[in-house]
Amino acid sequence: QKEVEQNSGPLSVPEGAIASLNCTYSDRGSQSFFWYRQYSGKSPELIMSIYSNGDKEDGRFTAQLNKASQYVSLLIRDSQPSDSATYLCAVGSSNTGKLIFGQGTTLQVKP
Amino acid sequence: EAQVTQNPRYLITVTGKKLTVTCSQNMNHEYMSWYRQDPGLGLRQIYYSMNVEVTDKGDVPEGYKVSRKEKRNFPLILESPSPNQTSLYFCASSLTGPATNEKLFFGSGTQLSVL
Numbered sequence: 001q002k003e004v005e006q007n008s009g010p011l012s013v014p015e016g017a018i019a020s021l022n023c024t025y026s027d028r029g030s031q032s033f034f035w036y037r038q039y040s041g042k043s044p045e046l047i048m049s050i051y052s053n054g055d056k057e058d059g060r061f062t063a064q065l066n067k068a069s070q071y072v073s074l075l076i077r078d079s080q081p082s083d084s085a086t087y088l089c090a091v092g093s094s095n096t097g098k099l100i101f102g103q104g105t106t107l108q109v110k111p
Numbered sequence: 112e113a114q115v116t117q118n119p120r121y122l123i124t125v126t127g128k129k130l131t132v133t134c135s136q137n138m139n140h141e142y143m144s145w146y147r148q149d150p151g152l153g154l155r156q157i158y159y160s161m162n163v164e165v166t167d168k169g170d171v172p173e174g175y176k177v178s179r180k181e182k183r184n185f186p187l188i189l190e191s192p193s194p195n196q197t198s199l200y201f202c203a204s205s206l207t208g209p210a211t212n213e214k215l216f217f218g219s220g221t222q223l224s225v226l
Contacts, residue, residue, distance in 0.1 A: 008151065032212045043201060043217035044154070051212050088153060092209030097142060097161045098169060099209035103153035 003027060004091050006102035014110055019076040021105050023089030026070065032092035033065055035074045037085045038104070044088055048074070079109045113138045117202050117218035124192055125226050132187045132221050134202030140216070142208040143185040144169070145177065147198040148220075154201065160185055161208060192225040199223075 004025045013019045021035075032051050036044035050056045050063040050072065062075040072091075076083055089102040115136045124130055136143065144159035146169075156169030160179040174196055176188040185204075189196060202218040209215070 006153075032209055034209075034212075034215075036215075043219055044215075045217075046214045049212045049214070090154075090209075090215075092212075095210075097144070097159040097167060097208045097210075098156060099144065099159075099215065100156065100170070101146070101154040103151060 003100045004089055004102040006087075006089050006105045008103055008105060010106040010108050012108045012110060013079050015079060015081060017079050017109075019079045019083065019107055019109070021074040021076075021087050021089075021107065023072045023074075023091075023102055024070055025072070025089075025091045025100075027091065027093065027100075028067075028070065029095065030070075030091045030093060033063070033072045034090040034092070034099075035061075035063060035072075036088040036090060036101075038088060039085045047087075076107075079107075081109050081111050083107060084109045113216070115202055115204050115216050115218040117200075117221050119221060120219060121222050123224045123226065126193055127191050130189050130192060130223075132189075132200060132202075132223070134185045134187065134218060135183050136185075136204040136216065137183065138204065138206075138216065139182065140204040140206050141182070142206065143179065143202065143204045144215075145175070145185070145187050146201045146203065147171065147196075148201060149198050157187070157200075192223075194225045197223060197225045 145157040
């Protein structure tokens with residue numbers, strides 16, 4: 001079992017729709033959770049971080065964390081073609097400096 | 112400008128020829144890390160450093176070395192590169208590390224090809 005798992009996609013949604021990206025992790029001791037966006041040929045950039053159960057909203061983005069189910073998700077409301085990218089889930093250990101990334105989900109937003 | 116600087120951006124080399132990829136940050140960050148990115152595998156952590164003179168293995172350290180003699184620099188060394196180390200490499204840094212939910216700043220990446 002991979003430490004951090006994502007569906008590689010591609011996930012295709014029409015412009016204006018809600019895109020839902022999911023991630024599961026195996027280490028119950030994980031304390032910090034991140035969503036990064038990566039455009040083709042570019043470096044990853046942080047969208048959101050979350051560390052407590054529940055929802056965290058920032059503009060069109062909402063991160064959801066459920067530690068009991070070892071599940072973290074990212075919702076993108078009113079999806080735009082500019083949101084088309086690969087979304088990387090990352091999970092941090094509380095005891096080490098390890099930050100483990102999932103393989104990423106490719107999102108395609110069609111006009 | 113706050114940034115992580117990697118060099119070179121592109122590198123083509125031959126099997127067995129030692130090489131170093133440099134990484135420098137100007138944000139006084141304690142935490143630095145190296146990742147490699149391969150299609151379908153995402154970002155895999157090679158080594159990380161919580162502070163000067165402190166380095167630890169990530170998930171794929173075989174064939175790589177690092178050093179952290181100064182806070183700002185964290186070079187990645189391939190003593191004897193092999194074709195399976197052909198990959199896109201990213202250096203990254205943050206103030207104290209991933210456990211505190213801090214943003215990781217990434218360099219622009221180094222595309223390495225080992226022939």
